[in-house]
Amino acid sequence: MDIRIIKVIIDVFNHYGDTIRFDYERFEEALNDEANDLLDECYLIVLGMKMGLFDAMIFDEDIDLRGYVSYLVDQADLSEDEALFMVAVFNTLIQEVGYYFEIPDIDVLLQDAYQRNDFEHLSIIARTYFLGFGVAQDYEKAFEIYSYLYGHGDDRGAYYLGYMYEHGYGVETDIEKALLYYESRQDDLTSFRLGIFYMFGQYVPQDYEKAYDYLSLSHYEEAYLYKGILLEMQREHAQAFLAYHEGAKLFQVECLYKAGLCLKLGLGVEINLKQASCYFQYAYYLLHGESAYELAMMYFDGLAVLKDEKKALKYLHQSASLYCQDACLALGQFYQLGRYVKRNDRKAKYYYQEAESIRQYTLQLHHQKQEDES
Template identity: 60%
Template sequence: MNIQIIEKVIDVFNQYGDTIRFDIERFEEVLNDLAFNMMDECYLVVLGMKLGVFEAMIFDEDFEMSRYVDYLCQYASLKEEEALFMVSVYAHLIESIGYYFEIPDIENFLRQAYQEQNFSHLYVLARTYFLGFGVTQDYEKAFEIFSYLHDNGILESCYYLGYMYEHGDGVEQDIAKALAYYREQCDSQSSLRLGLFYMYGQYVEQDSNQAMHYFLNSHEKESYLYQGILLERQKDYSSAFQAYLKGAKCFQKDCLYKTGLLLKLGLGVELNMDDAIHYLTYGYYLLHEECAYELAMLYFDGVALKKDVKKALQYLHQAARLNSYEACLLLSQFYELGRYVKKHHGYALSYYQQAQMIKEGKEKAYEII
């Protein structure tokens, strides 16, 4: 499966307008013509639209990838790999295109909810303003409603109030208040935030044990990633692998990469190249740049996979487009030396500059942490 189908679908929308998706036969015809070398990918994209999956995802406020994958496997008889690819393509299409719709009369709904003291409706509306889902994002309005809910004993609002205080969204930044709200109702989301505070020493003294405590209390799929990172720091690779594997089962893309990498290296788990390729491929479907790079290297090496320079270069170029530092550096060398590709000093310089920009961006991100 080739993630470049995303670009082809966007090209179709740009050329014919987004509404072509409602004329599925025409959309299928145009897409097949444009992506004639990706028939399997075209089939899955069109099938999902016929099944209404794309439309459902557009209007899904609480999108969870695994839920759609399970549904497609059970009711559309798709293989897990096919289902994941379809859902991932749609998720990135929706993010790229930026679908926007408005909930009519939302202010009337809000007034009515206040009048009736309907806290469940107020909570939904607060999240709507917080997320900007069906309404222009308005943190101040969200803060106002969540504060009202908190004053009335609705502690589910604590995470959102903590988040807004942490980031200064809709209210002046106040880390002490953010921590207080996170700790008041230490649910799954709040636990993840507190774990990150202690893991990186943000606003509190760095404490790996406290960080792990909070990550273990969280059911957010990202918590498995941070558990694994902490365990790797302790050289407990076996436990780290198990943590990453839990995240990978939830399709957390960094966990998919880490799981595949440890399987490839035989670190903390018995070496298994077939399983490594499986998880790296899933990570590639989720547009993970290092998964694409690792797959490129496997095709270059010709050990676990049959050597295929053409496929290797395809994965390598896609990894570079996804901002893989290693991929950009390697392509720079290839174009400079004329290895596998025609020598081109302009391309070599361009990829080298991109690699440096990626490196500088990561260093700045690390400094912020």
């Protein structure tokens, strides 16, 4: 499966308008005309439109990749690979196109929920304001509703109150209050946030043992990633792989990549190149540049796949477009030496410059992170 289909769909939407997706035959014909070398991908996208999956995801404020994939495997008789590809493409399209809808009469709904003391509805409305999902994002309004709920004994919004105090969203920054809210309720999000605090020494003394305990309490997707990183830092590679593996089962993109690396290199687990390539493939569907680079190298070397330089170059170019520094360096060298491609000094210079830009940007992010943590 090839992520180039994403650009094809966006081009079709731009040319015909995105309502063409409701005219399935016309939509499929337009896709096939634009990408006659991606017929399998076109079929899957049209199938997903017919099933109403795309529109369901538009109106889903908290997209659960694992849930959608399981549904497609069960109901549409798709393989996990096909199902994830479809869901990943739709998820990217929704982000790229920027679909927005408006919840009508939200003020009336809010007042009604207050009058009935309907904590469930108040919690839902507060989250829509926090996320800006169906309404204009309004942290002050979210803070007001969550504070009301918390004051009446409903602590489901403890994470959101803590997060707003931590970052100064809708209220003055107050780290002490943020910690108090995070510590007042144990759930996936509060445990994850506290785990991050203790792991990096943010606002609290660095304590790996406490970090591990908090991250272990959380089933939030990113908790598995940071738990794995923490274990790797302590050279507990077998346990780190298990953490990454749990996150990979939820299709957390960095966990897919890191589990793939463990399987490729034999870090904490026996080498399994076939499984590694599967994880890299899944992460590639989710637009992970380094995973696309790993796939390219596997096709160049014929590791767990048939050696195929054409496919390798495809993945390598896509990896570079996804801002992978190693891919840019490799392409710069290939064009400079005329290896696998026709020698082209202009393209070589371009990719070397891209690699340097990525390096500078990465350093900038690293320095910013260090400043934030201090």
